[in-house]
Amino acid sequence: MTDFAQITLIGMGLIGSSLARAIRSHGLKTRLVGCDSNPQHVAEARALNLVDQITSDPIDAVKSADLVILATPVGSYADLGARLCPVMKPGAILSDVGSVKASVVKTLQPLMRDDCHLIPGHPVAGTEQSGPKAGFSTLFDGRWCILTPPENTAPEKVRALEKFWQAIGSTVECMTPDHHDMVLAITSHLPHLIAYNIVGTARHLEEVTKSEVIKYSAGGFRDFTRIAASDPTMWRDVFLNNKDAVLEMLGRFTEDLTALQRSIRYDEGDKLFDLFDRTRRIRKQIIDAGQDEDVPDFGRHTDDIPD
């Protein structure tokens, strides 16, 4: 079911530990090695029995791996690449799950040996939580995984990695790193930036107390706090490593927001209605595409709802 006799996961946080759980729950036959620099996470991964071998030494972890997946913040890749590339097994694949791709290729490509294969990846799935305990085996089920193999990558290697992601429930799509970064800038990076910003703005208000912001958060604000609770290190690295696409999207967003502001100021009710009506339809398409559920609540459970 997999072409890899040994898979090594560097980083046993939300994504790494979810990968370990998914590999096991889908019955993939492979030796599974985990590595984390955080001693507490090493202990948790061991206690949860997530992998066959857990270590804090990345060199030890990768040397007999056929597939190495980096699942750490992308800011750590330069250092990890410099240490791992020299000791990787000939023929092995180096992949990752980082949320940006062009900078990852730029960082890792020059460090690669000729007899190893760089195939960056990004599962478009996640939550706002971190660490080995936050992971779960179904995280990748029905979600997309984007691969951005450099030109001239051996097709059978790309195929093997594709099969791996399919085996744990994902659908795979290949694209260029630049296109990935542009698409994700609007579907993930900008939403996070906006959420962080609005929660930051709310913190500064003096006319409205912090306790009021919290009390009345069910009016919509709480959904933004969920996204703005995502890991600070991971997101700092995302914005620093996808600067151009994020600034481009932000420019468009601000332009549109200025027009919306004008419509409010000049009582242009029809323009407001038109925008609000069009955005509603996009929601329907996302539900039809199976990328969200049509539950009648703002992030709460339908099991609470008896009728």
Place this chain on the structure above:
Amino acid sequence: MTDFAQITLIGMGLIGSSLARAIRSHGLKTRLVGCDSNPQHVAEARALNLVDQITSDPIDAVKSADLVILATPVGSYADLGARLCPVMKPGAILSDVGSVKASVVKTLQPLMRDDCHLIPGHPVAGTEQSGPKAGFSTLFDGRWCILTPPENTAPEKVRALEKFWQAIGSTVECMTPDHHDMVLAITSHLPHLIAYNIVGTARHLEEVTKSEVIKYSAGGFRDFTRIAASDPTMWRDVFLNNKDAVLEMLGRFTEDLTALQRSIRYDEGDKLFDLFDRTRRIRKQIIDAGQDEDVPDFGRHTDDIPD
């Protein structure tokens, strides 16, 4: 359990129908009358047996009511007030559930007779869905309901309305209409505006196709589409009727966003980290306050998550 022999709900949509369900499920003894101008919603309310009497004639609906609650978009209040105030029962309360309050007082106060009592209200609870079928009886459970009685309102009338909201599971707080509009501008109106705007921006992108926006929406975008699927009429009315507070909050938001944009442009990783770290703590406080649940997903169900 309630001081009202008859309660009339004008508007049997999400909020009106949830009120009807909550009144019944909490066993409140009262005659319940519903009114809606949409014939389909009248039929649905009848089929669902939500009230004792359902009508499309608001005058007929209110004439023997002790409590009238407007649950229609706030843009309809001027017309409804002009028609209903003359025929209301002496001693009756006119209340509402509208998401803005200062403009509601300004609209309805001049229409009130001396022997009736205006006590505007706003349950801070809702979903992005509309119509009688979307309602549910637990919508107000553990949520806040804000009342904004004008000065000199008879205290026993305020107390009676307070008891009503408490009887269906809410906690009541009184404040001035202006303060309400300021607080809700940041906890509800600005989040909705931002969500509508980002979904609108995504629609315009040509480098990124619409199908990609939908496919990869699980990266965060889909949570914004949920909010941006809210009723266009209701939200047009909210923005037109809370213009000053919304524009004030939008100004602060944009100022903060410009600073954030600068931090990305000039690689100020520490500033990004600091903001992202602080916003994370607000999330924790909202969960501690019972206004959201700490479920490890982006709006999906935990029942999907076996481990």
